[in-house]
Amino acid sequence: MPDSRRRDGAEPTDPRTTPRTVPDACPGAWRRHDAADGALARFRPVGGAVTGAELRVLADAAVTGGSPLELTSRGSLQVRGLTAEGADRLAATLSALGGDGALLDEQGRDVPCSVVASPSGLLDDAARAVADALRGRTDVPGRLLVALDDGAGDVAALDGDVTVVDGALVLAGTPTDLTGDPAALALAAVEAFLEIRGSAWRVAEVGPERVAGALRTREHFGVPEHSEVLTWPEATSREVTPRLGEIDAPTAAVLADLADAGATLRVTPRRTVVLRGLADPDDALRRLAGLVETGPSLWSSLSACVGAPRCARSHTDVRGDLARAVATGRAGGLLHAHWVGCSRACGTPAGPVAVVEGTPGGTYRTIVRAGRVTP
Numbered sequence: 001m002p003d004s005r006r007r008d009g010a011e012p013t014d015p016r017t018t019p020r021t022v023p024d025a026c027p028g029a030w031r032r033h034d035a036a037d038g039a040l041a042r043f044r045p046v047g048g049a050v051t052g053a054e055l056r057v058l059a060d061a062a063v064t065g066g067s068p069l070e071l072t073s074r075g076s077l078q079v080r081g082l083t084a085e086g087a088d089r090l091a092a093t094l095s096a097l098g099g100d101g102a103l104l105d106e107q108g109r110d111v112p113c114s115v116v117a118s119p120s121g122l123l124d125d126a127a128r129a130v131a132d133a134l135r136g137r138t139d140v141p142g143r144l145l146v147a148l149d150d151g152a153g154d155v156a157a158l159d160g161d162v163t164v165v166d167g168a169l170v171l172a173g174t175p176t177d178l179t180g181d182p183a184a185l186a187l188a189a190v191e192a193f194l195e196i197r198g199s200a201w202r203v204a205e206v207g208p209e210r211v212a213g214a215l216r217t218r219e220h221f222g223v224p225e226h227s228e229v230l231t232w233p234e235a236t237s238r239e240v241t242p243r244l245g246e247i248d249a250p251t252a253a254v255l256a257d258l259a260d261a262g263a264t265l266r267v268t269p270r271r272t273v274v275l276r277g278l279a280d281p282d283d284a285l286r287r288l289a290g291l292v293e294t295g296p297s298l299w300s301s302l303s304a305c306v307g308a309p310r311c312a313r314s315h316t317d318v319r320g321d322l323a324r325a326v327a328t329g330r331a332g333g334l335l336h337a338h339w340v341g342c343s344r345a346c347g348t349p350a351g352p353v354a355v356v357e358g359t360p361g362g363t364y365r366t367i368v369r370a371g372r373v374t375p
C-alpha cells in the first residue's frame with residue numbers, strides 16, 4: 001500500500017487511481033530547482049564515488065553561488081545559488097572530466113536516480129553497472145532509490161525502492177525470495193518497476209508484490225557473490241562528518257588533495273565522507289581537524305534543511321537556531337534529530353527520527369517519526 005503520510009500534511013494522492021500529470025521535480029545536473037538563492041543543481045555520485053577533480057569543480061561552483069557544497073540524505077551533492085549559465089557551465093565542466101563512474105559522462109549524461117552502495121568498495125562495480133545502464137534515461141523517476149548493501153547494513157535501511165542486500169532483493173522494504181548478482185538483480189527490478197509504474201514514482205506506490213511478480217517471469221539473475229571476506233573498516237580508512245553535510249572550500253581542498261595522493265572518496269547518505277586507502281590516516285585526520293568532525297560528535301545525530309534565508313518558505317534560520325541549540329546543550333542525543341523550517345520537512349532521513357519543525361509563531365514543535373516517510 002502507498003504510505004499515507006506526507007511531510008507537508010497535504011492529502012496524499014494515490015497514483016494508481018489518480019494518475020499524476022507532471023514528472024517529479026527532483027533536480028539533477030541539467031534540470032535545476034529554482035530556490036530563493038538561485039538555481040540548485042544536484043549530482044548523484046555512483047555508489048558515493050567522487051574524485052578529487054570533481055570535488056574541486058563542485059566546491060568552486062559552490063563558492064561562486066555563495067553557499068557550501070551540500071551532502072544530502074541520499075548521498076547526493078548539491079550546489080546552490082547558481083545562474084542558469086553557471087549551472088550549464090558546471091555540468092559541462094564535470095562532463096569534460098569524464099572517467100569511470102563519473103558524475104556526468106563524456107556525453108553529459110548524469111544518473112537520473114540515486115544509486116547508493118556500501119562504502120566498503122565491494123559493490124563499486126555493481127553500482128557502476130547499474131548507473132551506466134540508467135544514465136541519461138528520461139523514463140526513470142528522480143525519486144527512485146537503488147541501494148546496494150554488502151551485508152554490513154550501511155544502506156539497507158534507507159527506504160530504498162530497490163535494495164539488494166548480500167545478493168537478496170528487497171522491494172520498498174519488503175524482502176523477496178529473489179536472489180542473484182547484485183547489479184543484474186537491481187537492474188531487472190528497476191526495469192520491472194518501470195514497465196508497470198504508470199505515473200508512480202516509487203515502488204511502494206505500485207506495490208512491491210507486483211514488481212516481484214513481474215520479475216518472477218524473467219530469467220534468473222546470476223549468482224550472488226559471497227566470496228569476499230569483509231574487512232571493513234580497513235586500517236587505512238576513516239569516516240569524517242561535515243557539520244550538517246556542508247563541505248566548504250577549505251574542506252574540499254584537503255579532501256581533494258588526499259584523493260590526489262591516492263585515497264578513494266565516498267560520500268554517504270549519513271552525510272559523511274569515507275576515505276579509503278589513506279597513506280597516513282592519522283595525518284589525514286590532523287589535516288581535517290577543525291574543518292569536519294573527525295571523531296564522535298553531537299553533530300553525527302543532527303541534520304537540518306537549508307532554512308532561511310536560502311529557502312523562501314522557511315519560518316526561521318534553521319541552521320543558525322540549531323547551532324545555538326548545540327552550543328547551549330539543547331540539541332544532540334541518541335535519536336537522530338532533523339531540524340526544518342516548515343512542514344515540508346525536506347531531507348528528513350529514513351528510519352527513526354525526531355523532526356524539529358519551525359512554526360509561523362517562531363517556535364519549534366517536535367514530531368517523532370518511527371519509520372518510513374514518503375518524500
Ligand code: SF4
Pocket residue numbers: 305306307308311312313314315340341342343344345346
Ligand atoms: S523544509 Fe521547508 S524551509 Fe526547509 S528547505 Fe524544505 S521547504 Fe524550505
